[in-house]
Amino acid sequence: MVESEPSTPVAHEPAILIEHARKDYGKAAGGRREAVSDVSLAVSRGAIHGLLGPNGAGKTTTLKMLLGLVRPSGGRFEILGAPAAKSGARAQLGFLPEQPYFPPQLTAWEALRLYGQLSGMSTKQIAAEAEPLLERVGLAGKQKTLLSRFSRGMLQRLGLAQALLGSPSVVVLDEPASGLDPVGQRDVRNLMLEMRDTGASILLSSHQLSEVEAVCDEVTILNRGTVAARGHIDDLLNVAGRTSVRARGEGELPAAVASLVEDQAYSGALAAFSVADENVRRVVDALDDGDWQIVSVTPKRDSLEDYFSRLLAESGDLADTAAPARGDRPSPSEEVA
């Protein structure tokens, strides 16, 4: 497992703590299917923690064990320091399931009223929060619309609204941008950042690596039911010992530079490449001498896509990311059992 040193020490107990989570489906006689073998993660307070992994890695099952939606076969689950299974532990938690559906014969207002009441809010509080919340997720004026008339994207937005109702201090979002158009995805990203600014802790499970890279402070990468990597996103993505340089100039790179660089890419007069840290000074000086204009000098950083692909390729699982392992997934009734 790849593990980076935490860049900042955790000063207090985490908002979410999962230790050695394990989930088996089926009976021993019929062949057990292990959905989650050993997953541990901690979401720091006020942080956005990304949970990544290919299909069938165990992300959703881990979340469902945390939320009491499936019974864990083993492990420890805590929310704000209290055992997650304890009554009242999830009172301060908002949850957006993957592809949320709601009773289709309810209106958006009735659905929010239901979820608000289940969170212990008074009707007055719900009424005060519902309208601005619907507006915030892009559903202004839809309070009285039946959910059977909602599109997939609108249901996703309503799912976000119900997860944020009551201003929970811990929010679990399973694929929040699923089914949303690019504008909606941007809105969700901004919403998560706003929530973090108000002190909420977010556990975000997503396939959208760009989304995770844009908002997450920490990530845990799962593969085949175990943790493949975890740490601060900068620590995971920064490539040790190498620096990225972008410079603008005419013609070829100076000869003194060309022999020292890797990963060259050109866009018009702009050249981008990486160099070993110890050669940065020589390269910059040579570019300067060759009348090149230095645009940026930054630590070399993988894209999350590159990192993720490399990690899976190293473990020989890249092919698994192409297709969901539907046959391995438990049925809904197995999950709720």
Add this chain to the structure above:
Amino acid sequence: MMRKVTAIALAVVSDALRRKVLWAVLVFAALLAIAIPSLPSYGTGVDAAVFRDFAIALTFAASLVVVIALSVTRVPAEVERRTVFTILGRDVARWQYLVGTWLGIVLVMVGVELAFLAVTLGIGWLTYGEPAFQLAEASLAILLECGIVAAFCIMITARLGAVTGAVAALAFLFVGHSVASLVGGGVEGAKAPWWVPSLDVFNVINPVAHGSGISVSYVGAMLAAFGVWC
């Protein structure tokens, strides 16, 4: 604790009231109730009793259709569509969800029984010139039995599918109303011992349609049976 149960129950009521199956059965049953007085005459003094007999049977049949349709589909549909996740993810215990669902269906059935009672009372009054208020006693018996059927269906469908739940509910009703003959060896008029579970206590057609109604103590017995079953 009960606030969550009530919230789920009210959501079930809102959802059920917008379901077409509920209104289709109600309208169909109301049309049949209107047609009862046009049945062949059974002679002076007997017509009103026959009307009450048919009205109770019709109310019972229509109520069973509604309660089974609502209660066997509710939990499997919520699990299949995963709408249950947003509820159980909110610190709601499974028993609260199941009891809330049951309570919601019972509340819907209260409305259904009141609607049937209003229709049959009105038709009886218009046709025979006197209101058959004893039909309210039959409505109460049907409501209590529907509550038991709903609880049974929810219990079954928490683990099994809707079709299995519907078949099991019909089998449960059959056995529940046949216990006396089964225990009594098929002898007509045989009564099962009080401790044998039976639904016969809710069979009030004879005293309500052809007799003078049921006593307060009998209502108490029905309520006790309802409590024990649920």
